[in-house]
Amino acid sequence: MTQKRIAIIGAGPSGMAALRAFESAEKAGAEVPEIVCYEKQGDWGGQWNYSWRTGIDQYGEPVHSSMYRNLWSNGPKEALEFAEYTFDEHFGRPISSYPPREVLWDYIDGRVRQSEAKSKVRFATAVRWVQFHEDTETFTVTVEDLRSKQTTAATFDHVIVATGHFSFPNVPDVPGIETFPGTLHHAHDFRGAEKLADKRVLLIGASYSAEDIGVQAYKMGARSVTMSYRSRPQGYDWPEGMEELPGIQEIQGQTVHFSNGEVREFDAIVLCTGYLHKYPFLPTELALESPNNIYPDHLYRGVIWQKNPRLSYLGAQDQWFTFNMFDAQAWYVRDLILGRAELPSERERAEHMQSWRNRFMALETDADDVQFQADYIQDLIEATDYPMFDLDEVVKTFLDWKKDKKANILTYRDKQHRSVMTGTMAAKHHTRWLHELDDSLERYLGAPKEDEMRSRFEADDADEDIERLPLQERIQR
Structure with missing residues (x-):
C-alpha cells in the first residue's frame, strides 16, 4: 500500500x-x-x-x-x-x-x-x-x-x-486620508514605537492592535495618543495623554474631524483595522x-x-x-x-x-x-x-487578566499568574513593563544590578501614579 x-x-x-x-x-x-x-x-x-x-x-x-x-x-x-x-x-x-x-x-x-x-x-x-x-x-x-x-x-x-x-491587512478607505502629510501605515507594517516619540498619534481601530500600539507609543514618549473606534470604545482608564474618540468624519491634511464634532491634529496615523x-x-x-x-x-x-x-x-x-x-x-x-x-x-x-x-x-x-x-x-x-x-x-x-487591564492598562503586564500545567506561580519580572526599554532575551532572563533595580523598578505602590504621566515627565521625576 x-x-x-x-x-x-x-x-x-x-x-x-x-x-x-x-x-x-x-x-x-x-x-x-x-x-x-x-x-x-x-x-x-x-x-x-x-x-x-x-x-x-x-x-x-x-x-x-x-x-x-x-x-x-x-x-x-x-x-x-x-x-x-x-x-x-x-x-x-x-x-x-x-x-x-x-x-x-x-x-x-x-x-x-x-x-x-x-x-x-x-x-x-x-x-x-x-x-x-x-x-x-x-x-x-x-x-x-x-x-x-x-x-x-x-x-x-x-x-x-x-x-x-x-x-493580509484590511485597509479601509477614510475620507481625505490621501491628504494626510504625516507618517501613515497599517499595523501590519508597524515595527517599533520609538519613532512616535513626541508625535501626536492617531490609531484607527479599537481592538488589540490599537490598544497595544497605543500604550507602546505612550511608553516611548508620544506627545498624545488618540484611538478612533467605529462601534464601541475599548473603555479603559487611559492615562493623561491617551483618549478614545468615535469614528472619523474626514481628514484634511493634519486635521482630523471626528463624528462627535471633536477636531485634532496628528503627525502619525496607524491603521489598526484588522x-x-x-x-x-x-x-x-x-x-x-x-x-x-x-x-x-x-x-x-x-x-x-x-x-x-x-x-x-x-x-x-x-x-x-x-x-x-x-x-x-x-x-x-x-x-x-x-x-x-x-x-x-x-x-x-x-x-x-x-x-x-x-x-x-x-x-x-x-x-x-x-x-x-x-x-x-x-x-x-x-x-x-x-x-x-x-x-x-x-x-x-x-477573566483575571481582563480585570487587571480594566484596573490599570499600563501595569497589567506586571501581574503574576499561576501555571495551570505545573502549579508554579510566575516570577515577578525584575523591571516594570513601563520602564523596560530593552526587550531582548538576554536582558529578560538576566538580573540588573541591585542599585539599578532599586532606583528604577522597585518603587512602592504610592509611586504608581507617576507611571500615568508622559515619558518626559516620568524621566524628570
Whole structure:
C-alpha cells in the first residue's frame, strides 16, 4: 500500500503544532505519513519570526509577519502554555507572565528544536497553487523555491493550511486620508514605537492592535495618543495623554474631524483595522472566507473543510487561546488522517457545525467568548491523546487578566499568574513593563544590578501614579 503524503502549508505556531502532533504519534510507535511542510520565510515561527522588513521581503514576496520589535505578550503566558511542554521545562525556572516576543519565540522553537521536525520543512518555499483532483482524491501542490527560483509540483493525499490569518491587512478607505502629510501605515507594517516619540498619534481601530500600539507609543514618549473606534470604545482608564474618540468624519491634511464634532491634529496615523482571511494559493472552492470570529462557518470542529474533508485549517478562528488550541486542533486532524478518529457523514458534520454556530451566535460578552473557546478545545482534546488540562482555570486566568487591564492598562503586564500545567506561580519580572526599554532575551532572563533595580523598578505602590504621566515627565521625576 502506498504511503500517504501530507502537505502542511506554513510553519508558524499552527504548522509547528501539526509537525509536533505527527512526531508525537511516531515516537509512540505509530506509522505516520510522509510529511512535507512549506514555509516561505527563512525560519519557522510565523508571526513570532520577527523581521525588520515591511511590504516586500528579499524575494519579492509580501512580508508575512506583523510582529514589531518591542512587542510583549498582551495575554498571560499561562493561558497559552503547551500542555506537553511547559515554560518551567523550557527555561528551567519560573519566568514572568508577560514575556517579550523573543522569549516566546524561543519557547515555541524550543519544543521542537531537538527533534527531526525541521528536516520536514522546506524553507524559503512559497506555495503557488493547490489543485484537488476528484478522480484520484489527491492534491497537486505547486511551489516555488524562492532561492533557486525553481517551480515544482508534488502530489498529496491531505493538505493542512496553517498560514494563519494575520498577514493580509484590511485597509479601509477614510475620507481625505490621501491628504494626510504625516507618517501613515497599517499595523501590519508597524515595527517599533520609538519613532512616535513626541508625535501626536492617531490609531484607527479599537481592538488589540490599537490598544497595544497605543500604550507602546505612550511608553516611548508620544506627545498624545488618540484611538478612533467605529462601534464601541475599548473603555479603559487611559492615562493623561491617551483618549478614545468615535469614528472619523474626514481628514484634511493634519486635521482630523471626528463624528462627535471633536477636531485634532496628528503627525502619525496607524491603521489598526484588522486582517483578511486570504489564501491566494487556493481556488475558491477550497478557500475559507470569513469574518474574524471564534467559530468560522464551513469548518467542521473548527478545522475540517466541510466541502472537502481532505483539506483542513489550523488556527483559522479569532483567538483567546492560542498555542494550546493549535495543539488541540493539530492532534485531532492528525488522528483523522491516521484513522484513529472517524469522520462523521456530511449530514452529521453539518448538524454538528450548526449546533456550535447556534451557540456562537448567542454569545454576548467576552466571558462568554472565552468559555465557548474553552469548551471547543475540550471537545477536541477529548477526541485525542493530547494531555487534558484545567480549561476552567485558564478561563479564570483570562477573566483575571481582563480585570487587571480594566484596573490599570499600563501595569497589567506586571501581574503574576499561576501555571495551570505545573502549579508554579510566575516570577515577578525584575523591571516594570513601563520602564523596560530593552526587550531582548538576554536582558529578560538576566538580573540588573541591585542599585539599578532599586532606583528604577522597585518603587512602592504610592509611586504608581507617576507611571500615568508622559515619558518626559516620568524621566524628570
